[in-house]
Amino acid sequence: MQLQVAIDRLTLDDAVTAAKKLDGHADIIEMGTSLVKDYGFAGMQAMRAAVVQSQLLVDLKTIDEGAYEFQQGFKAGADILTVMGASSWATIETVAKTTAAAGGTMMIDLLEVPQVKLKIITDVKRAIYALHHSKDRHDKLDPTATVAEFHHNFPQVQHIAIAGGVDLAGAKALAAQGLTDIVIVGGTIMNASDPVAATEEFMEAIR
Amino acid sequence: MQLQVAIDRLTLDDAVTAAKKLDGHADIIEMGTSLVKDYGFAGMQAMRAAVVQSQLLVDLKTIDEGAYEFQQGFKAGADILTVMGASSWATIETVAKTTAAAGGTMMIDLLEVPQVKLKIITDVKRAIYALHHSKDRHDKLDPTATVAEFHHNFPQVQHIAIAGGVDLAGAKALAAQGLTDIVIVGGTIMNASDPVAATEEFMEAIR
Numbered sequence: 369m370q371l372q373v374a375i376d377r378l379t380l381d382d383a384v385t386a387a388k389k390l391d392g393h394a395d396i397i398e399m400g401t402s403l404v405k406d407y408g409f410a411g412m413q414a415m416r417a418a419v420v421q422s423q424l425l426v427d428l429k430t431i432d433e434g435a436y437e438f439q440q441g442f443k444a445g446a447d448i449l450t451v452m453g454a455s456s457w458a459t460i461e462t463v464a465k466t467t468a469a470a471g472g473t474m475m476i477d478l479l480e481v482p483q484v485k486l487k488i489i490t491d492v493k494r495a496i497y498a499l500h501h502s503k504d505r506h507d508k509l510d511p512t513a514t515v516a517e518f519h520h521n522f523p524q525v526q527h528i529a530i531a532g533g534v535d536l537a538g539a540k541a542l543a544a545q546g547l548t549d550i551v552i553v554g555g556t557i558m559n560a561s562d563p564v565a566a567t568e569e570f571m572e573a574i575r
Numbered sequence: 576m577q578l579q580v581a582i583d584r585l586t587l588d589d590a591v592t593a594a595k596k597l598d599g600h601a602d603i604i605e606m607g608t609s610l611v612k613d614y615g616f617a618g619m620q621a622m623r624a625a626v627v628q629s630q631l632l633v634d635l636k637t638i639d640e641g642a643y644e645f646q647q648g649f650k651a652g653a654d655i656l657t658v659m660g661a662s663s664w665a666t667i668e669t670v671a672k673t674t675a676a677a678g679g680t681m682m683i684d685l686l687e688v689p690q691v692k693l694k695i696i697t698d699v700k701r702a703i704y705a706l707h708h709s710k711d712r713h714d715k716l717d718p719t720a721t722v723a724e725f726h727h728n729f730p731q732v733q734h735i736a737i738a739g740g741v742d743l744a745g746a747k748a749l750a751a752q753g754l755t756d757i758v759i760v761g762g763t764i765m766n767a768s769d770p771v772a773a774t775e776e777f778m779e780a781i782r
Contacts, residue, residue: 376640377640377643401639401640401644402640402643402644402647404612404615405611405612405615405616405635405644405647406615406616406647407615407616408611408612408613408614408615408617408618409612409613409614410615411615428612429636429638429639431636431638431659431661431686431687432608432636432686432709432710432711433583433584433608433609433710433711434711435711436584436609437608437609437612440609440612440613452638452659452661454638454659454661454687455686455687455709455711456686456687456709456711456712458709458711458712458713459709459711462711479638479639479662479663480638480661480662480663482689482691482692484689485689502639502662502663502665502666503639503640504639504640504641504642504662504663504665504666504669505663505665506665
């Protein structure tokens with residue numbers, strides 16, 4: 369299982385500094401949507417320059433105009449880009465093509481996607497499907513139960529990620545369960561007094 | 576009925592030039608999502624400086640972290656911001672509060688929102704509900720039939736907008752129908768040889 373650390377809601381300078389510190393410690397460093405909407409393409413390039421050893425995921429959250437947004441994201445140097453599962457199937461198909469052409473990876477964010485829609489969109493080969501609990505919701509997510517239920521309902525999905533309030537114990541349980549490719553952690557690491565030490569703690573817990 | 580002209584997929588310089596030309600001609604000028612993700616907050620401020628007489632809509636397409644994104648959008652000077660109807664209800668409630676606190680206006684983008692979800696989200700007072708056909712889809716939208724059906728199903732919605740391939744005849748028919756507050760036009764105007772003349776033509780058709 370890999371660890372993805374999400375960097376969000378910082379100035380670009382602070383985000384770049386944080387990314388440089390975490391580079392090589394986390395498997396994947398995420399440039400969060402807030403940074404995309406605050407700093408745009410130039411911000412993506414700055415994050416790419418900061419992340420040399422880890423993979424860079426840019427959380428574009430594309431929901432329309434898939435080809436354009438994914439071309440821009442890969443042009444900026446991202447390894448992985450996100451599309452919303454709530455998009456039209458046409459958008460998901462389009463970004464799958466753009467991703468293949470760019471030799472990149474796509475993550476489908478399943479935030480608020482109903483079961484009936486999941487049945488339509490869970491056949492994209494090589495895509496990572498991210499189970500995602502909205503930050504605006506106040507209820508909590510049980511990581512292993514959520515992954516187990518998704519895997520039971522959609523056994524054809526090969527790559528699962530999970531985001532939304534996963535703590536150290538949750539990450540450890542996910543690793544032991546063996547169904548998840550990527551655990552995504554944001555505030556728990558970034559708000560720690562020492563984010564690099566917190567990253568190492570998570571890395572140790574999931575290995 | 577008002578006309579909203581969407582500016583998308585240009586360099587910021589060209590977008591600002593276009594916005595200055597259209598300012599005062601269209602009721603609302605839209606900074607499209609591609610410009611947000613390419614140029615970020617500084618891009619929003621540049622568009623705000625260019626649009627003095629018309630209203631400025633920034634097509635944020637927020638789907639999570641509603642308070643942060645809407646605070647940033649209003650801080651940049653937008654009059655109207657968009658949230659995806661596909662968001663969690665918690666996100667929509669959050670941006671409604673942020674919008675009220677900022678004295679701004681919110682538009683709920685109904686792209687790919689199923690009927691069952693529409694029933695939950697159609698009670699936000701003062702919100703504009705935008706019927707929206709994905710640009711990645713190849714089928715066409717019948718504007719007046721789409722609006723009539725939506726109005727029949729959700730008569731409590733007071734403010735309707737529609738986007739997605741509406742041409743001059745479609746805009747005229749929508750104005751005559753009298754159910755739509757805002758018609759949103761992108762490429763048909765922006766790709767015309769003279770976008771200002773095309774805007775005037777639409778404005779005349781809907782008055």
